[in-house]
Amino acid sequence: MSLVTGASKAPTAVSPFNDSVGYVRAQLRSALLDARNPDGGWGYSRAHRSRLEPTSWTLLALSQAEGGIPDVSPLVRWQPRDHWLLDVLGVSPNITFNAIAALTLAQAEAGEPLSRALIQRLSRARGETYVQAPELRQNNGLAAWSWIQGTISWVEPTAWCLLVLKKHRHTSDERIKDRIADGEAFLVDRACAAGGWNYGNPNVYGTDLIPHVPTTAIALLAFQDRQTHPVVRAAVARLQQDAESERSPMALALSAMALRRHGVSTERLESMLTDACLEWHQQADGIENLHASALALCALSEIDRPLTALTL
Amino acid sequence: MNYPFPVSRREFLAAGLALPALAAACTRPYDPRSFTLPERSAVGLFPASSYATDFADIIFRGLRELRVNMAGRRVFLKPNLIEYEPGTAINTHPLVVAGAAIACKRAGAADVVVGEGPGHRRDIEYLLSATGLHDHLREHRIRFVDLNHDDVEIVRLRSWFTGMREIALPVELLRSDFVISMPKLKTHHWAGMTCSMKNLFGTVPGAVYGWPKTLLHVKGIPESILDLTGTVKPQLAIVDAVTAMEGDGPIMGRPRTLGFIAMGRDVVAVDATCARVIGLDPRKISYLKSASRFMGVLDARRIDQRGESPTRYATHFDIIPALARLRAN
Numbered sequence: 001m002s003l004v005t006g007a008s009k010a011p012t013a014v015s016p017f018n019d020s021v022g023y024v025r026a027q028l029r030s031a032l033l034d035a036r037n038p039d040g041g042w043g044y045s046r047a048h049r050s051r052l053e054p055t056s057w058t059l060l061a062l063s064q065a066e067g068g069i070p071d072v073s074p075l076v077r078w079q080p081r082d083h084w085l086l087d088v089l090g091v092s093p094n095i096t097f098n099a100i101a102a103l104t105l106a107q108a109e110a111g112e113p114l115s116r117a118l119i120q121r122l123s124r125a126r127g128e129t130y131v132q133a134p135e136l137r138q139n140n141g142l143a144a145w146s147w148i149q150g151t152i153s154w155v156e157p158t159a160w161c162l163l164v165l166k167k168h169r170h171t172s173d174e175r176i177k178d179r180i181a182d183g184e185a186f187l188v189d190r191a192c193a194a195g196g197w198n199y200g201n202p203n204v205y206g207t208d209l210i211p212h213v214p215t216t217a218i219a220l221l222a223f224q225d226r227q228t229h230p231v232v233r234a235a236v237a238r239l240q241q242d243a244e245s246e247r248s249p250m251a252l253a254l255s256a257m258a259l260r261r262h263g264v265s266t267e268r269l270e271s272m273l274t275d276a277c278l279e280w281h282q283q284a285d286g287i288e289n290l291h292a293s294a295l296a297l298c299a300l301s302e303i304d305r306p307l308t309a310l311t312l
Numbered sequence: 313m314n315y316p317f318p319v320s321r322r323e324f325l326a327a328g329l330a331l332p333a334l335a336a337a338c339t340r341p342y343d344p345r346s347f348t349l350p351e352r353s354a355v356g357l358f359p360a361s362s363y364a365t366d367f368a369d370i371i372f373r374g375l376r377e378l379r380v381n382m383a384g385r386r387v388f389l390k391p392n393l394i395e396y397e398p399g400t401a402i403n404t405h406p407l408v409v410a411g412a413a414i415a416c417k418r419a420g421a422a423d424v425v426v427g428e429g430p431g432h433r434r435d436i437e438y439l440l441s442a443t444g445l446h447d448h449l450r451e452h453r454i455r456f457v458d459l460n461h462d463d464v465e466i467v468r469l470r471s472w473f474t475g476m477r478e479i480a481l482p483v484e485l486l487r488s489d490f491v492i493s494m495p496k497l498k499t500h501h502w503a504g505m506t507c508s509m510k511n512l513f514g515t516v517p518g519a520v521y522g523w524p525k526t527l528l529h530v531k532g533i534p535e536s537i538l539d540l541t542g543t544v545k546p547q548l549a550i551v552d553a554v555t556a557m558e559g560d561g562p563i564m565g566r567p568r569t570l571g572f573i574a575m576g577r578d579v580v581a582v583d584a585t586c587a588r589v590i591g592l593d594p595r596k597i598s599y600l601k602s603a604s605r606f607m608g609v610l611d612a613r614r615i616d617q618r619g620e621s622p623t624r625y626a627t628h629f630d631i632i633p634a635l636a637r638l639r640a641n
Contacts, residue, residue, distance in 0.1 A: 044461035044519070051461075053519070090466045091480050091520050092527075128530075135634075147522020151530050154523065156434075199432050199523060205501065205632065207564050210397070214435055248438035280437075283450075289437065291461070 017271060021300055024277045028297040029065050031281070032058050035290055040074035045288045052078065052087040052097040056104040057294035060309050063107065064301040072111035075101055083121045092148040095125050099145075099160040103309045106167065119168050122161050123175050126182075127153030137203040144186035155190055155197045155215045158183050162222040166312055184226070187219055191231045195238030211238055213246040217254035224261040225312045236262045243269055249276050250292040253299035257310060260302060273299060342471030342542055342606055353578035353609040354378055355585045356618035357625065360554045361571045367411025368418065371550060374575040375419050377618050380548055383420035388488035389413060390546070392495045392511050393428040394563065396442040401557045401567035403443055404496045408552045408573070410448040412494060427484055429459030429514045431524040432563075436460070457484040460518035471542040473535035473602070474528075479543065480520045493546040493579060497586050498557035499565055499631050503533050504597045504638045505590070506562050507583040508549035512540040534599035541579060542607060549582040550575050556590070558629035570625050580608025581615050588612065591628035593640040 035042060041050025042058045055074055063070035078085045078101070084093035085101055102118040105111030127146035132139075144153035145161040162183035165176050192202045196211025197219045203209060216239050223232045236259070243255035252273040256266040277296050298307055356377050358370050375382070389412055391404035413424045426449060433439050436458045440446035449456050462482035469479055485491065495511035503510055513525050513536070521527040528536035551574035559565035570589070576582035580603045584594035594600045594610050604610035631638065 043463070044458070049463045051519070088464055088480060088520050090478075094519065094522070096522075097519075147518075147526055151522060151526040154526070156523075204564070205560055207560065209564075212395075212433070246435070246438050246442075248435050248441065250435045251438055289458075289461075292435075292437065 017274070020274045020278065021270070021303060024274050024281075025065055025297060025300050027281050028277065028293050028300070029062065032062060032290060032293055032297065035288075040077070042290050042294075044291050046290065050074070052085055052094065052101050054291040054294060056097070056100045057291055057298065060104050060107070060307065061294040061297035061301065064307050065297055067305075069108045070104060070111075072105050072108045075105055076111060076114055083117055085118070092150070094148060095122065095145055096147055096157040096160050098122060099157070099164045102164045103160075103167070106164075107309050116168075119164060119176070123165060123173070123179050125149065125161070127151065127157075135205050136201055137206075138201055139189045142182065142186045142189055144183045152200075153186055154200050155187065156199065156218055158186050159215075159218040159222040162187070163310070163312075166222065166225065183222070187222065188229075188231050191235065192238075195231075195234030196242070197235065211235070211242070213239065213242050213251045214254050216242075217251075217258035220258040220262060221254075221310055224258075227262055232262075236264065240264060244272060247272060247276055248292070249273060249280060249296040250289075252276055253292070253295040256299045257302060257307070260306070261311065270300065270303060340606075341473050342538075344606070346470040347542065347606045349606055350578055350609055352614045352616055353576060353581035354616040354618055355574065355576040355578070355581050357572045357574050357585070357589075357622060358619045359571060360573050363405055363407050363554055365407075365554070367408050367573070368414035369411075370573055371412050371415035371575070372418050374550070374573065374619070375415060378548075378575060378577060380419070380577065382416060382490050384422045385490040386423045386488045387416045387421040387425070387490045387492060388485055389416070389424065389426045389492050389494055390485075390511060390515060391426065391428055391445075392506075392514065392552075393430050393439060393443065393445065394514075395430065395432040396439055397563075399567075400563075401496060401498070401555045401565075402563055404494050404552045405554065406443055406445040406448045408550070408554070409445060409494060410452055410454070412492065412550050413449075413452060413454045416492075421490070425455050425457055425484060425488065427457035427459045427462075427482065427515075429482070429516060429518055429525075431513060431518070434460065434518065434523065457482070459485065459515055460523075462517065464517050464520055467543065469539050469543050470545075471539050471606075473538045474531035475535075476531060476539065479539070480517060481515060481544070482517055485515055485544070490548070491544055491546040492548045492550055494550045494552065496557065497551050497553040497570070497574070497590070499559060499561035499590070499629055499635070501560050501562075501632050501635070503537065503599070504631075504635055505583070505587050505592055507551060507586050508546065508579040509537050509541045509583050509599065509603070512537070512544050512546070515540065515544055534602070537599040538602055538607075541603065546579055548575065548577055549579045551582060551586060553586065553589070553625075556629075558590070558631070560632055566630070568629060570627070572620065572625055578608040580604060580610060584608075584610045584612070585615060585617075585622055588640065589622050589625050589627065591626070591640055592631075592638045596638045
């Protein structure tokens, strides 16, 4: 498929930056369209098997860039098992990627029944709990969400699951409300002393671990409705401080989308993201990361209007 | 960084004790047709006092010394790349990786690919850029594969210490026919030491099993090391022990200069030699002891040393108190 110029929404004001943003968005959109698999999905790289996470993000990114609703038919047709969507046949479902798929499916009427079913499944999923370990200053009894069933809860799975449940908190389902409380308690417990989040533990053998940009950004997406909470305020401050230090498209895109939802100006991050994407696409041997491309397109398209899938 | 608290220290110690019991209960928790225990193995320690060294030359000479034939093979280099913090010794140095790639090409490899599935960071562009590996690979036109997000195939395990019978592994790894484990030599606060065997955790796709390869931690770190090594079967180890890590490894420890590159075709023998160099008794490291029964040589008397003698580098690494029992007498 080739790029349809008119489908890309024009920047609202003419400036060199807006020209660059428009160019990069068009490039990203074109690259993603070209990389679509015959089954309608996307792999993590071109000519790789369709996977749940890049497919979900690409559907969101393309619909955001085009100003429409996502065509969720690839997800609706996805291989299910026990009410999960299977990322890879023959292994346990990836809970995190099911949460991202649920966020995507909910954006289209055709996806709502499956989204609701996934949300029910996600609300019943729980990470394993463990006895307290003296080397870890954290509450091992908190059960949030794990990457796959039968394992411990981590920050990234919990943040995505928390976000999708919060988008459906207005239902009368008490379990969803309870699980939202569980997820928030877990993330507050795992917050780093310096603000923000590492991938899992905040302190091991008495050493405070450092927060990471992507995980902090994802957790802040889940906490966009808790802007006055001290842990959230500390994390926002930390991300404002650190976001420019990780100049990959993925980190910049997640940072921009998170900080925007906490009322922080993200113009500089958007500019850096635009530059990073330009550099990326100029490299003949560049790593073709469709997942990161989709995240970048989401973030740059949000300059015009917020991505509703990520907004509470 | 993440720490696998599904396996607490106590649980890890218990698992270490349980491993011999499991091995005894299941006479052979491995497929004997898949393994040939060597009578003797050669391990080379080659001096490299700093990273301002021609690693391609050192490693190429090591390949010749060890009579490694990789002509026409599709070589897969698996460095250790977890996360980046300036001033630390977490990852295999990019100059060592690039040097190995050049040496393999010089030795006649048909193709050389570098691949890793970082255990903590999902953002591979950030990691490659921050560590400098991207620039080195680009300069030498070496392809990198993100094993966390590659296509996967489910393969049968050749051993089942974890109780698992199969595992999903990256297609790019399975397509290669000569796997080289390229770890950074470090202490490891759960496993005792991480070297060419533990390094194979990075072959497990995070997008399938989660980060930090969570399922392996639940199944048991020593057990997973055995099953992965037995199934991936690296044909060679090239260890970055120029600057290693002591203390609370594999992330929070301190850099410690040792000044050598270790190489060998028997990963058990390589890891056992490295353990001895840093003052640990390999017989007390449960996965090495188990591996010596069917996979490789642990006994120093059956290891032919090439290059420098281990005694030249022998020292005592600082280790966390919980692992004091692993020290050599």
